[in-house]
Amino acid sequence: MTVEIREYVEQYPGQTPLPLRAELAAAIQDLKRSRGAVILAHNYQLPEIQDLADYLGDSLELSRKAAATEANMIVFCGVHFMAQTAKILSPQRLVLLPDPAAGCPMADMINPSQLAAFRAKYPGRPVVAYVNTTAEVKADSDICCTSANSVRVVESLPDDEVLFIPDRYLAEWTQKQTGKRIIGYPGFCPTHIPLTLEMIQEARAEHPQAVVMCHPECRPEVSEAADVVASTSGMLRAARERPDKEFVIATEWGLACRMAKDDPAKRFYVFPDAVCPNMKRITLPKLLASLQDTIGEIEIPPEVLEQARGAVERMLAVV
Ligand code: SF4
Missing domain, CATH: 3.40.50.10800 (NadA-like)
Incomplete structure (x- = not known):
């Protein structure tokens, strides 16, 4: 069963209560400026975090931003391996992951x-x-x-x-x-494999006009049944460029929040159970505490960092 993202997100319980959001967001912006920080956020983050990001993107886009930034500090709103990649590419900068327990089971x-x-x-x-x-x-x-x-x-x-x-x-x-x-x-x-072919077929029956998009981490039968198989940035581009008005988004539902904000005239249907609990660990109070008290510093032994950097930089050299 799919739900329209705007209707779903309003009831999502993991967010900061509405009356507190503006106050926390203002405090985060002030601290970000005074500490010379940049906020990078993945497309699967909560909308309240997406709204505060200096750069929002997929792993590749955020790696490039981390490599190019001149900020003193990178606050990475995502999961641990992403913040580590930022540190690998910007070893001289302080990199923070606002919830150090935000890992990736894969x-x-x-x-x-x-x-x-x-x-x-x-x-x-x-x-x-x-x-x-x-x-x-x-x-x-x-x-x-x-x-x-x-x-x-x-x-x-x-x-x-x-x-x-x-x-x-x-x-x-x-x-x-x-x-x-x-x-x-x-x-x-574990977020993508629960999506099944039957769920995709049901979604098509519910929304016969919709374009079905999925992430390549989905099962092969799901990818074969989709109209578009792409990374989060690829799906975002397709949603912007295609003239279609309805889309079924078979990936973590945070991406659809960004799509709906980009194009309010289009409708995006998501699977509410396609949620990455680790991505959703980053909240406004944790982001504020991290900036305030330097919580979640990423540290990598120098020899590991040097060797890992070779593999990441070889990737970035591929156009
Ligand atoms: S959605 Fe979550 S669990 Fe899946 S690969 Fe991404 S970070 Fe890992």
């Missing part, structure tokens, strides 16, 4: 010893690591990718066979686009 599905065992099983192939990995795993990988550039990254490699970690479904989808053999690690995103 990123935790592979650690360096599991990666070593995976490499040993398939020797001689390069390892492409989705950015949804820890800094330690990135450090042991050859190149990173995001869902926005996985096809370009894999095509940039001279090898016909590559190892891809940790998301099996992004690996499978990327293989179909590139024609290369991709050996995927059996990880997955």
